[in-house]
Amino acid sequence: MTAPPDAAGAGCRDPVTGEPSGIVFDDVHKAFGRHHILRGLDLRVPRGKLTVLIGRSGTGKSVTIKHVMGLLRPDTGRIWVGDDELSRMDDRRLQKVRLRFGMVFQHAALFDSMDVFENVAFPLREHTRMAEGAIRDKVRGLLAQVGLHDAEDKYPSELSGGMRKRVGLARALVRDPEFLLYDEPTTGLDPILAAAMDKLIHDTQQAHPQLTSLVISHDMAAVLKIADKISMLYEGRIAHEGTADFFRNHDDPLVKQFLTGSLDGPMKV
Numbered sequence: 001m002t003a004p005p006d007a008a009g010a011g012c013r014d015p016v017t018g019e020p021s022g023i024v025f026d027d028v029h030k031a032f033g034r035h036h037i038l039r040g041l042d043l044r045v046p047r048g049k050l051t052v053l054i055g056r057s058g059t060g061k062s063v064t065i066k067h068v069m070g071l072l073r074p075d076t077g078r079i080w081v082g083d084d085e086l087s088r089m090d091d092r093r094l095q096k097v098r099l100r101f102g103m104v105f106q107h108a109a110l111f112d113s114m115d116v117f118e119n120v121a122f123p124l125r126e127h128t129r130m131a132e133g134a135i136r137d138k139v140r141g142l143l144a145q146v147g148l149h150d151a152e153d154k155y156p157s158e159l160s161g162g163m164r165k166r167v168g169l170a171r172a173l174v175r176d177p178e179f180l181l182y183d184e185p186t187t188g189l190d191p192i193l194a195a196a197m198d199k200l201i202h203d204t205q206q207a208h209p210q211l212t213s214l215v216i217s218h219d220m221a222a223v224l225k226i227a228d229k230i231s232m233l234y235e236g237r238i239a240h241e242g243t244a245d246f247f248r249n250h251d252d253p254l255v256k257q258f259l260t261g262s263l264d265g266p267m268k269v
């Protein structure tokens with residue numbers, strides 16, 4: 001099995017956090033027809049940390065996360081999840097790698113015909129032979145962790161947007177994934193619910209230190225609070241990466257414009 005770049009030495013550690021890299025993109029290109037989205041993407045997501053990928057709409061954040069899951073294949077370049085190189089795997093092996101992930105979808109993607117308990121239990125019933133009593137204990141424990149211990153009999157139509165996202169997070173965690181992906185987790189929430197979701201994401205990472213988390217977000221106030229590492233995607237490449245303090249104090253016009261939402265700067269509307 002081919003190892004990630006520089007895997008034998010210190011180069012396998014993330015340059016920002018110093019942690020071993022859990023996900024690696026090496027010179028990844030992806031185009032759809034004439035529309036070139038990823039233009040030599042080099043990205044490292046440190047193991048056991050929470051990384052946030054920021055960038056304008058249409059810059060390739062969702063395309064990146066689909067590559068992480070093996071739902072898209074790069075035109076050129078290589079991608080690793082741990083020691084597994086995704087870009088050369090067949091579909092059968094990719095399916096096994098996907099089972100190492102939990103995914104929190106932008107709009108929760110719950111099953112309308114199932115109550116909260118069954119939504120969270122679904123991955124265990126689908127992919128494991130866990131006993132019913134163990135499933136019950138696991139699901140109820142996770143619902144308590146996300147603040148929904150009294151909602152297990154409710155259906156998605158009876159839940160607020162914030163509650164649906166919490167159920168989605170519990171479902172993503174139920175199989176104890178190695179990797180947790182969040183796609184715009186605060187989209188559609190008011191500022192108070194968004195702040196509550198941000199705190200839950202942070203608390204989840206603290207409660208599960210083995211998790212390697214990758215969040216796609218536009219919410220810069222939240223990003224600066226929760227991220228161990230921030231990577232900024234611009235024109236198909238990582239323009240800047242660093243800690244929250246790095247971004248707060250950076251004087252690059254690109255960073256300043258994105259953090260303030262200004263119309264003046266190198267990014268044109």
